[in-house]
Amino acid sequence: MSKVTMRTASLATLAFALSAGAAWAQDQQAAPAPAEAESDAPPAPDIVVTGTRLRTGTFSTPTPVTAVTAAALETAAPGNLAEGLKQLPSIVPTGGQTAGGGTRAGGQNFLNLRGLGILRGLVLIDGRRYVPADPRLVTDINLIPQMLVERVDVVTGGASATYGSDAVGGVANFVLNRKLNGVRFTVSNGISQRGDNQEFKAAAAFGLNLGQIGHLVVGAEYYDNQPVSGDSRAFRVTAANQLRNPAGTPTLVTGNDLRTPFTPGGLIVNGAGGSTVNNALIRGRKFEVGGVLTPYDYGTLATNVGIANGTQNGGDGFRVSTGQEIVRPLKRRSIFAHADFALSDSVNLYLEGNYGWTLSNSQSSPTISTVSIARGNAFLAQVAPALVAQMTSLGVTGFTLNRLTTEAGPTYTGNENASLRGLVGLEGSLGKFNWDVSYQYGRNDNHSPMYNNLITANLTRAVNAVRDTSGNIVCADTLSTDPNRRAAAAGCVPFNPFGLGAPSPEALAYVMGTSVFDTRTEMQVAGANLSGDLFKLPAGPLGAAVGVEWRNAKAATTSDPISQGGGYRLVNQQNFFGEYTVKEVFGELNIPLLADKPLFRRLSANLAGRHTDYSASGGVNTWKVGLNWELGGGLKLRGTISRDIRAPNLEDLYATGRQNNITITDALTNRQYLAVPNLTFGNTALRPEKATTKVVGLVYQPEWLSGLSLAVDYYDIKIRDAIANIGGQTAVEQCNLANQASPLCAFVTRDTTNAVIGTRTSPINFSSQATSGVDFESQYRIDMRNGDRLTFRLLGNYTAHNRVSSPLITNPVDDVANLITQSIGSAQPRWRGTLFANYEGKVFGTTLQGRYIGGFTWDKTRVLGRDTDFNAIKPQFYVxxxxxxxxxxFGGEQTLFLNVQNLLDHQPPYAPNPNGATPLPTDPNLYDQIGRMFRVGIRGRF
Structure with missing residues (x-):
């Protein structure tokens, strides 16, 4: 046996030993070399490589492109390509089914390139924009026809001059297999080691020739994932988090059971109407079943004694982190069709259409409410006459009651999306030039009900219960001498809040309702492109591409009347309409400069420019200059500098006051407030933000070692006039720093006790953002003599910094490796890497994937020992x-597979997030929440 054969055999044996020892592995179609961005499958003729509008040539684009086959993504995350993409180091995990918290975008998947946010990355299908999921004009990956995806090209440099607005962080282009012949299918079933997270997926596609003139491809998919409840994992049952320290130092301390002061039968927060001392004498009691009063246990670290909000560790309060699912349910259906017809030898007609549907009905936190109870309340006299007598003797006229209302069931948020898209176009050749003219229309209809949403005014009326002249318990407002109050109280049913199960079904129906809003987001795109070689230069042909594009985007939302009046506890979406039109003209040149010279096997320049005119925000220019230098011996150097933009989207411009609930940490009162309503409004004065992107790197494919490819790229992105929301937690902090004299104090609402009871936010062009780092990619492929193949691939990213600066930030924080991000939204590790080891044999195959997530400082703004007793999270590694x-x-080939995610059942670290709608004990975007997950299935083709 030769040394080469012995080496390959040994490597194969090692791969099998690793998989056998672990008992699991994966089959991943070998990924393409990092320099060429090509799929293993035969590409369609004249395919355009992402990053340029020029046809594929012998020298690759200077813009770095990471290409990943759909087979590799499916192995990384069999249920959803988006989850596989989010394992790429250049994409910061954001959103999805395990994101947790909030009432928006439940189960939806968006891509966050470079940690610049989901609004600064562009998603394309075969080089075209896809249907936006909402007025932010972002693309939900769940709606893309995944069965026919051949590969995904991720451009990790700016691409606005090539593809238009939003490509600041990069582009993800889903390349579809439009030349499929025969039938392909996938069926799989999944379940976690703990018996939940059940998942079923079935998908199929077929392609056939339509005589001699055309080709048809059709694909369809069905996916169903069941939820994982919020208390089904040990790390969520205990609800660990950092809590405010009543002792003062350190400011935050570790608690193992974060709770807030609400109970199912009601908690007396504090008395009212009497002296401070007498008011305090009746507080701290809770109503049990039947209205029985017992002492309330405040646990430890309580900042909620005598106030309606705040936190405690343990005790009798409501454990906040178990209210929402660890995994939100998701149903997904899609169908896609593409047809080509040859009208002549040089003209081709193509038609494309797809329909996608997703549904995620997720559980929100149970209904909490704070109400005022008068001493003369008729229900109180029934259940607690001794308390009424005590209040009378103390001169206490009433009290504040915190109640957790669970009798009507949990609050559920619905998020249903139906996406429809049609495309028609002509393409052909004219001499040495290729041309394309197309029009597409797409729309997404979003239906968002919230079931069991509390109607706050109805509850206030219903708990104010008195007896009428006949002795019946009624709502006090129905007896008012004010006709307007009587009219508003029509239909009021008195609500007994004292004890679990006390309110009647009729009272629950009166105080709970279903808020709903419907949003239609539409986009039309028409464009024409021409590309080809103008003439030959000494070093090769001069390539050129020119084009024009017209887009119209609009969105309209209608909501129910109660929401329009701000009457619900949650959401209260307002009616909304926004529209703008975009006109663009663009061009690109590929200029060969030198060829076949010493140290210059090939040198070429790439130039691109685009002028964009927005009806809402004016004109803007983008450009790109790139250089490719092939030295010889397999070494290539590349670099680009570009001007990129993100224009304000429809929501940025026209938002009318959507409500989300957030957590506020307030230094003024030294308290933390949960579920604070925050309203977001648009700003029609916004301008496009501008970015300067620089990328320089090398690609090495040594001639002396076949199968080895290396790529390293340094990037630097600086954004000015960045659009950022101002308000919320930032407004509270800046107002406190200015001793309540900042203009931002107008964005904060406090009650008479100085507790924060509401905030607002609005976007402005007031900040700048800068990030830089290094991407590296390597692959080594060994083709064995017996036809088997062994492939290793490493993808990695080092982010040097990601910093937001603004006039409101005195000392900007580098949010890389900072878990509690101050500005960038999602936690971004400094080091992140994914390693694939794949053995592909004639019969058996196996793959192992390792995922590394670097360590974090919990909060860089805090000093260990002074501000917090915890401030570091160790690196994590998943297999x-x-x-x-x-x-x-049956005349075809089928592949049976067993896939195991989180092979070692690695549990998430303590990495608490005290912010958002629901404080959680770990970061659900970064760290696996499920544990070991099994999937079995079959893939096949005929």
């Missing part, structure tokens, strides 16, 4: 795997 077996039957 996934798949084993496959190929069989041939």
């Amino acid at each position: 996934d795997g798949e084993v496959t077996a190929r069989i041939r039957s």
Whole structure:
């Protein structure tokens, strides 16, 4: 046996030993070399490589492109390509089914390139914009026809001059297989080791020739994922988090059971109407079943004694982190069709259409409410006459009651999306030039009900219960001498809040309702492109591409009347309409400068420019200058500098006051307030933000070692006039720093006790953002003599910094490796890497995947020992795997697979997030929440 054969055999044996020892592995179609951005599958003729509008040539684009086959993504995350993409180091995990918290975008998947936010990345299908999911004009990856995706090209440099607005962080282009012949299918079933997170997926696609003139491809998919409840994992049951320290130092201390002062039968927060001392004498009691009063346990670290909000560790309060699911349910359906017809030897007609539907009905936190109870309340006299007598003797006329209302069931948020898209176009050749003219229309209809949403005014009326002249318990407002109050109270049913199960079904129906809003987001795109070689230069042909594009985007939202009046506890979406039109003209040149010279096997320049005119925010120019230098011996150097933009979207411009609930940490009162309503409004004075992107790197594919590819790229992105929301937690902090004299204090609402009871936010062009780092990618492929293949691939990212500066930030914080991000939204590790090891044999295959997430400082703004007793999270490493077996039957080939995610059942670290709608004990975007997950299935083709 030769040394080469011995080496490959040894490596194969090692791969099998690793998989056998772990008992799992994965089959991943070998990924393409990092320099060429090509799929293993035969590409369609004249395919355009993402990053340029020029046709594929012998020298690749200077813009770095990471290409990942759909097979590799499916192995990394069999249920959803988006989850596989979010494992790429250049994409910061954001959103999805395990994101947790909030009432928006439940189960939806968006891409966050470079940690610049989901609004600064562009998602394309075969180089075209896809249907936006909402007025932010972002693309939900769940709606893309995944069965026919051949590969995904991720451009990790600015691409606005090539593809238009929003490509500041980069582009993800989903390349579809439009030349499929035959039938492909996938069926899989999944379940976690703990018996939940059940998942079923079935998908199929077929392609056939339509005589001699055309080709048809159709694909469809069905996906169903069940929820994982909020108390089904040990790390969520205990609800660990950092709590305000009543002792003062350190400011925050570790608690193992974060709770807030609400109970199912009602808690007396504090008395009212009497002296401070006498008011305090009746507080701290809770109503049990039947209205029985017992002492309330404040646990430890309580900042909620005598106030309606605040936190405690343990005790009798409501454990906030178990109210929402660890995994939100998701149903997904899609169908896609593409047809080509040859009208002549040089003209081709193409038609494309797809429909996508998703549904995620997720559980929100149980209904909490704070109401005022008068001493003369008729229900109180029934259940607690001794308390009424005590209040009378003390001169206490009433009290504040915190109640957790669970009798009507949990609050559920619905998020249903139906996406429809149609595309028609002509393409052809004219001499040395290729041309394309197309029009597409797409729309997304979002239906968002919230079931069991509390109607706050109805509850206030219903708990104010008195007896009428006949002795019946009624709502006091129905007896008012004010006709307007009587009219508003029509239909009021008195609500008994004292004890679990006390309110009648009729009272629950009166105080609870279903808020609902419907949003239609539409986009039309028409464009024409021409590309080809103008003429030959000494070093090669001069390539050129020119084009024009017209887009119209609009969105309209209608909501129910109660929401329009701000009457619900949650959401209260207002009616909304926004529209703008975009006109663009663009061009690109690929200029060969030198060829076949010493140190210059090939040198070329790439130039691109685009002028964009927005009806809402004016004109703006973008450009790109790139250089490719092939030295020889397999070494290539590349670099680009570009001007990129993000224009304000429809929500940025026209938002009318959507409500989300946030957590506020307030230094003024030294308290933390949960579920604070925050209203977001648009700003029609916004301008496009501008970015300067620089990328320089090298690609090495040594001639002396076949199968090895290396790529390293340094990037630097600086954004000015960045659009950022001002308000919320930032407004509270800046107002406190200015001793309540800042203009931002107008964005904060406090009650008579100085507790924060509401905030607002609005976007302005007031900040700048800068990030830089290094991407690295390597692949080594060994083709064995027996036809088997062994492939190793490493993708990694080092982010040097990601910093937001503004006039409101005195000392900007580098939010890289900072878990509690101050500005960038999602936590971004400094180091992140993914390593694939794949063995592909004639019958059996196996793959292991390792995922590394670097360590974090919990909060860089806090000093350990003074501000917090915890401030570091260790690096984490996950292992996934798949084993496959190929069989041939029925004239085709089928592959049975067993896929295991989180092979070692690695549990998430303590990495608490005290912000957002629901404080959580770990970061659900970064760290696996499920534990070991099994999927079995079959993939096949005929």
